[in-house]
Amino acid sequence: MKAIVVTDQAAGTAGMALVERPEPQAAINDVVVQIYASGFVPTELSWPSTWTDRLGNDRTPSIPGHELAGVVSALGYGTTGLSVGQRVFGLADWYRDGTLAEYVAVEARNLAPLPGDVDFTVGASLPISGLTAWQGLFEHGRLRAGQSVLVHGAAGAVGSMATQLAHESGAYVVGTGRAADRRTVLDSGAQEFVDLEKEAMQDVGGVDLVFDVIGGDIGKRSASLIRPGGILVSVVGPVQARPADGLAVDFVVESDRAQLREIVQRVRDGRLRTNIGTVSTLDGAVAALNPTGRRRGKTIIGVTGGTR
Numbered sequence: 001m002k003a004i005v006v007t008d009q010a011a012g013t014a015g016m017a018l019v020e021r022p023e024p025q026a027a028i029n030d031v032v033v034q035i036y037a038s039g040f041v042p043t044e045l046s047w048p049s050t051w052t053d054r055l056g057n058d059r060t061p062s063i064p065g066h067e068l069a070g071v072v073s074a075l076g077y078g079t080t081g082l083s084v085g086q087r088v089f090g091l092a093d094w095y096r097d098g099t100l101a102e103y104v105a106v107e108a109r110n111l112a113p114l115p116g117d118v119d120f121t122v123g124a125s126l127p128i129s130g131l132t133a134w135q136g137l138f139e140h141g142r143l144r145a146g147q148s149v150l151v152h153g154a155a156g157a158v159g160s161m162a163t164q165l166a167h168e169s170g171a172y173v174v175g176t177g178r179a180a181d182r183r184t185v186l187d188s189g190a191q192e193f194v195d196l197e198k199e200a201m202q203d204v205g206g207v208d209l210v211f212d213v214i215g216g217d218i219g220k221r222s223a224s225l226i227r228p229g230g231i232l233v234s235v236v237g238p239v240q241a242r243p244a245d246g247l248a249v250d251f252v253v254e255s256d257r258a259q260l261r262e263i264v265q266r267v268r269d270g271r272l273r274t275n276i277g278t279v280s281t282l283d284g285a286v287a288a289l290n291p292t293g294r295r296r297g298k299t300i301i302g303v304t305g306g307t308r
């Protein structure tokens with residue numbers, strides 16, 4: 001099969017190459033999915049799991065990409081819950097070959113059915129950003145209606161999902177980002193916007209939850225915004241400053257079929273919009289994943305013919 005591989009961490013996305021690889025086999029409780037569309041998070045190439053297996057052994061050449069939408073083409077021994085020919089979407093294992101390929105082997109529990117009226121392109125754009133936003137807000141952040149949340153990077157892949165989901169849940173949302181993103185963030189349901197390059201985020205006052213996708217100094221300064229009993233949730237590693245009277249949580253997203261269903265249902269009925277930028281073929285993927293200008297929206301790689 002055709003696949004994108006990486007072999008050299010120092011080379012970053014410029015080191016990606018389109019090659020021929022053997023098709024994956026379905027292990028116990030796996031399915032093999034023929035991929036129609038694939039999503040890639042640019043920071044993947046800094047994650048240890050892209051380069052080593054769970055024992056720390058080199059696993060290159062590895063196939064990056066962890067989001068997928070496609071059609072089940074084979075079932076592993078003992079696999080239940082999905083069938084050959086079914087449209088699915090979800091999250092591939094961090095430590096196995098990923099989704100920038102024509103086929104991937106995935107544990108069936110990490111996938112959910114993709115309704116027939118949702119494009120494969122849209123399906124592939126949802127798993128990481130949608131699940132990360134959902135888990136950060138509602139599981140780790142325990143957000144409830146009437147509370148306030150500051151979403152950093154609110155125009156980005158995770159941030160735009162978090163802004164919309166928090167707004168829909170009845171929270172008061174303050175989004176942050178760059179000046180050019182103000183309109184987009186307010187249109188996604190934030191009541192206020194802070195331009196992190198020109199405005200003082202401290203002027204926001206106290207909030208019940210900070211959802212941090214940026215980290216560094218911005219993450220550190222966010223701790224003092226948390227109200228007593230509030231929570232600072234980070235998806236960019238352990239927090240460097242903790243709230244004085246609150247919790248700090250950092251987590252890595254996990255797949256969850258019930259949450260994938262909730263997310264895709266919101267897309268179908270118009271409550272949730274996904275932010276897709278460039279859509280490329282697998283042949284054009286290396287160029288598309290090495291953009292020369294600012295990336296706007298998620299890059300999706302359409303793998304098999306059409307994306308519907």
Ligand SMILES: NC(=O)c1ccc[n+]([C@@H]2O[C@H](COP(=O)([O-])OP(=O)(O)OC[C@H]3O[C@@H](n4cnc5c(N)ncnc54)[C@H](OP(=O)(O)O)[C@@H]3O)[C@@H](O)[C@H]2O)c1
Pocket residue numbers: 041043044128129132152153154155156157158159176177178196197213214218234235236237251252253294295
């Ligand atoms: N732990 C997990 O499970 C998990 C899951 C998903 C993602 N992540 C991590 O979360 C981070 C965000 O992912 P993403 O896919 O949402 O990325 P993204 O689409 O690039 O979104 C990040 C947003 O933050 C903005 N931003 C970054 N630094 C900024 C700054 N200093 N001032 C103002 N705005 C700034 C970006 O603007 P520009 O584009 O202009 O820089 C962009 O709009 C990545 O580091 C990713 O690895 C972690």
